[in-house]
Amino acid sequence: MSTRKLDKYEGRYAARTRVMRSSAMRDLMSLTARPEVISLAGGMPATESFPKDVFDQIAADISMGQRALSLQYGPTEGFDFLKEDIATVMAAEGTMVDPAHVLITTGGQQAIDLVTKTFVDPGDVVLAEGPSYAGALTTFSSYQTDVVHVPMDADGLILEELEAVLDRLTAEGKRAKFLYVVPNFSNPGGTTLSLERRRRLVELAAERDLLIAEDNPYGLLRYEGEALPTLFSLDTAGNVIYLGSFSKIISPGIRTGWMVAPPAILQKVSFGKQATDLCSSPLNQLFVHRFVSSGAWRDYVERLRELYRSRRDAMLASLAEEFPTGSVWTVPQGGFFVWATLPPPLDAGDLFVKALEQNVAFVRGDGFYVDGQGRENMRLSFSGLPEERIQEGIRRLGGVIEDQLELYRAMGM
Numbered sequence: 001m002s003t004r005k006l007d008k009y010e011g012r013y014a015a016r017t018r019v020m021r022s023s024a025m026r027d028l029m030s031l032t033a034r035p036e037v038i039s040l041a042g043g044m045p046a047t048e049s050f051p052k053d054v055f056d057q058i059a060a061d062i063s064m065g066q067r068a069l070s071l072q073y074g075p076t077e078g079f080d081f082l083k084e085d086i087a088t089v090m091a092a093e094g095t096m097v098d099p100a101h102v103l104i105t106t107g108g109q110q111a112i113d114l115v116t117k118t119f120v121d122p123g124d125v126v127l128a129e130g131p132s133y134a135g136a137l138t139t140f141s142s143y144q145t146d147v148v149h150v151p152m153d154a155d156g157l158i159l160e161e162l163e164a165v166l167d168r169l170t171a172e173g174k175r176a177k178f179l180y181v182v183p184n185f186s187n188p189g190g191t192t193l194s195l196e197r198r199r200r201l202v203e204l205a206a207e208r209d210l211l212i213a214e215d216n217p218y219g220l221l222r223y224e225g226e227a228l229p230t231l232f233s234l235d236t237a238g239n240v241i242y243l244g245s246f247s248k249i250i251s252p253g254i255r256t257g258w259m260v261a262p263p264a265i266l267q268k269v270s271f272g273k274q275a276t277d278l279c280s281s282p283l284n285q286l287f288v289h290r291f292v293s294s295g296a297w298r299d300y301v302e303r304l305r306e307l308y309r310s311r312r313d314a315m316l317a318s319l320a321e322e323f324p325t326g327s328v329w330t331v332p333q334g335g336f337f338v339w340a341t342l343p344p345p346l347d348a349g350d351l352f353v354k355a356l357e358q359n360v361a362f363v364r365g366d367g368f369y370v371d372g373q374g375r376e377n378m379r380l381s382f383s384g385l386p387e388e389r390i391q392e393g394i395r396r397l398g399g400v401i402e403d404q405l406e407l408y409r410a411m412g413m
């Protein structure tokens, strides 16, 4: 007899729990956290490189001068001084914002959640890149959203495909609540939306009255080429909500992100945020404020760029050496991820357990779609490991793929 107990609360859960799911990456964290595993799965920022003296100084300064403020509740929309800092950070990427249009969130993830909470009723359509950030897909599913993927190529979202989806929805009498996009160094694709497509996408949004949620946590981590204008900066019609985060340029543990939107939207979002957490941590906001307003963040981001550029280069060189003929992968100009496509009949799902047996982990491509696509894909992250570990990880993965191909050959496939 099975010893598994039935869940005694089964009959009480809300309908939405039936479609709530964990992201592929979160599920992996416990498996891949073992020290012997080389995890190309996680997408972890290199927090060990955060300067100790700066950390100590900020902590001491807050304790000396702002202890009570840091321990108190704060305004739901966040501290005004941090909104000014955010305007400075966005200006470094060429985007000018009015600090009054900024709302501070508990990480970029909460910004995604609040936008969805504000706009989506169960059954509403949200458009998302295919593949799309898994954490956004988990949010969309927890609001019982009908996610429709729009295919991408090396230049990001394919706009003809977007138009076709919009036409189809119109014919079905439906309207997408918003389009979720990561134009810079997308997670998981590693692709960047071209300038031409950015311009056209913003035009299209105006023509079709389409709201866009532009998620840009990686924009400042560019390792080559010129920064491209954000969709937010190109839009003149109020169709773009911008989502930002300090997770990749300071620390994910600091849980500080933001949203920029027209005041009418911000007011609704702020009501939603009150219901979620009253305010984001004042202590963390003060930490970020001191780091940004002192200017120390600029050197740090520069150092991160160098660090991640070398790691990316190590991964790309190893892929060229170790992956079989017929495999292709994206060459990201920034961010944390390479998206590999394996030749048929290889299936990343079949390789996953075999890779873990060899103590190497990646994220299966189908975790970045809601509809089962992506089985031939792997997301490989280079952000959190030194170069030798990346090389060794890709070498092991190449071996696992080679063994699988041998097996297929033996089976006459």
Ligand SMILES: Cc1ncc(COP(=O)(O)O)c(C=O)c1O
Pocket (backbone or CB within 6 Å): 043, 106, 107, 108, 109, 110, 133, 135, 182, 187, 215, 217, 244, 245, 246, 247, 252, 256, 257
């Ligand atoms: C595209 C994208 N958006 C948002 C997030 C959420 O990050 P956070 O909540 O730490 O700001 C991530 C994290 O990996 C991401 O890759």
